[in-house]
Amino acid sequence: MSTPERDPGRWRPALDRPALVALVLGAAGVGYRLVLTLLTLPTSNSDEATFGLAALHIAGGHERPVFLYGQRYMGVLESYLAAPLVGWAGASWPLLRLPLLVLFAVFLWLAYRLTRRLFSPWLATLVVGLLALGSERVVRDQLTVVGGRPEVKPAVLAMLLIAVALGERRVRHRWLATGLFGLLAGLALWSDWLIVPYLAVAGLVLVWAAPRDLVGWPGVLLVAGFLVGVAPVVKDNLVAPDGQDSLSVFREISTKEGATPSLSERLHGGLLEGVPLASGLCPMDGCARWAQWFGLLYPALLVAATVLGLVALRRATDPAARVRAVAILALVVGAALTLLAYVRSPLAATDPLGNARYLSVLQISLPVVLWPLWRAAARAVRATAGGVARAGGVLAALVLAALVAATLAGTVAFVADAPALRAEERQARELADAVRRAGLREVYGDYWTCNRLIFNTGEAVVCAVLDGDLSPGQNRYPAYWKRVGRAARPGYVVAVGSSAERGLRRLLGDRADAAVVAEVGGYRVYHPEAAVRPWR
DSSP, X not given: OXXXXXXXXXXXXXXXXXXHHHHHHHHHHHHHHHHHHHTTOSOOOHHHHHHHHHHHHHHTTSOOOSEETTEEEEEOHHHHHHHHHHHHHOSOHHHHHHHHHHHHHHHHHHHHHHHHHHTOHHHHHHHHHHHHOOOHHHHHHHHSOSSSHHHHHHHHHHHHHHHHHHHTTOOSOHHHHHHHHHHHHHHHHHHOGGGHHHHHHHHHHHHHHOGGGGSSHHHHHHHHHHHHHHHHHHHHHHHOOTTOSHHHHHHHXXXXXXXXXXXXXXXXXXXXXXXXXXXXXXXXXXXXXXGGHHHHHHHHHHHHHHHHHHHHHHHOOSHHHHHHHHHHHHHHHHHHHHHHHHHHSTHHHHOHHHHGGGGGGGGGGHHHHHHHHHHHHHHHTSTTOOHHHHHHHHHHHHHHHHHHHHHHHHXXXXXXXXXXXXXXXXXXXXXXXXXXXXXXXXXXXXXXHHHHHHHHTTTSXXXXXXXXXXXXXXXXXXXHHHHHHHOSSXXXXXXXXXXXXXXXXXXXXXXXXHHEEEEETTEEEEOOSSOOOTTO
């Protein structure tokens, strides 16, 4: 990223032009996300609140969770990163998200370094510019504390950079480098299993680049680092009850019964909806037909990058060039395996808008996806380029320009929606304040209300989850359910006009109106004279 420049009696690093432009674009991207973090945009929800509550428990020394409460396969590394901050200042959405902002800045820097090492300086600048932008779907995956993706992406980039540096013989402390590689792999596997395809290809690059470094003490450090990173998973699974280990839980979730969508439906949801959404070309409510072009083009770009990578590998005349070519192919294979795993899942068809987040790790392979277009556009400006090459280069440049424009449009659409999102976030906090003013400390509510309410009150109010028919719902943290269950006179927070409210009013009869103590943002807060627990 920088080249040394010497002055008489002084040495300082001097950034070249691509690095300077990338630095400005990267700083703008981080600054944009800092503003969003301070404004709690995108809005919070109960899933994120569960990570926040885990952070509060870690900071207070009450808990040392390995996985998210009620979800024994999603690591809570993000909760541990936020624990010192929320432990110091209390429950706060900006403080909860601040470590992820730092991780994003690290991701940008590593993406620039790897792209410059494997491809070219100006392509690295373009990658940083695109990553600096961010629609709601993209920023939500980067800044909201919902597990895994913000930390595993920089981990994989760092692992690939380590492998390439080892292959190029640019590492002085090679033993420490292999140990760090193993540690990052273990931590990433703990955080999010969706990163397994990229971990596998990064490991293959390491084996290709530095086979001798995997023998003896460097290999021992590699394994030791991996075991340290994955140790929480191993420990938790050793003591987990039958059927509650990570593999069993994950297998149960992956094999739920239901209709199996056709291949065409899964390809449509995965490629035409999922890829553009995860790339930042579409708003959260779906992709217009004109925005689906990138999903169609994506597999073709992967194929083109594969051909270019194989040609580069064949033409490589030294070990360092061969290692770089293998790393390029690893980025292609990582993206292909991730996309293949996604379109194999029924979720790609049944709920493409809600599940496109699982494709956010494709940002790791953005450089290799753009590479064929970049090469074609660059060749067109050469004096020796023929008519066909020039026409292809112009077309490639237009595609790149369209991608930048669509990504910018997705970012602008998110910013335009910010006032409405801010209003929704304010209503959630006003609801929490209303519950506290009513003197309530134990309440029942729906899933998307409860943990968010608990975090907004810093656990001053505890909420237990009920489904729409007023039966026990998904209570991730059983202690909350037990505490509300012991309360002699709990409150009820229900959406106005919901099935839960209708059922509650039927049970309360002519006392229903008298039990209402607050109405905020589409919710009513009830505090009956006696507990209403129809499931008992």
